[in-house]
Amino acid sequence: MGKMNEMSQAIADLRSATATISDVADWLTQQFSDENDSKQQIPKSAVKEKPTPKPPLTLEQVRAVLAEKSRAGHTAEVRELLQKYGAAKLSAVNPADYEALMKDTEVLGDGK
Structure with a gap:
């Protein structure tokens, strides 16, 4: 199962890299197709990489x-968090809630 997740991420x-390369190719084509404006500078916004969307968290990542x-030593707090998301066990938590659950988990143990 882990190999499939790695393959999906790859x-x-x-696909993200392909989209970025395509955008750069389009921009280069536009810049060099007009021979009269050959001295134009590259706009900074064209060079900036688009922020890649964060891949969704997997059950295995949250479980770890x-x-x-x-x-x-935070077993009771972990159980409370699961109950907060309407589940008795992690596999019953809605995958759409994994991100929020992870944010809630980050604060566990900070107030030792």
Whole structure:
């Protein structure tokens, strides 16, 4: 299962890189197709890389973080967080809530 997630991430990264290369190629074509304006400077906005969307968190990634917090003595807090998201166990948490759950998990143990 882990290899499939890695493959999916690699494919997503390749698609993102392809889109960026295509944008640069379009910009270069536009810049050099007009021979009269050959001395134009490259606008900074054309060179900036578009922020790549963050890949969605997987069950395995969330499970690893929650397991670490549990081993650090925060088992009760982890259970409370799961209940906050309407689940008795992690597999019952809606994947759309993983990001928020991870943010809530970050603060566990900060107030030792």
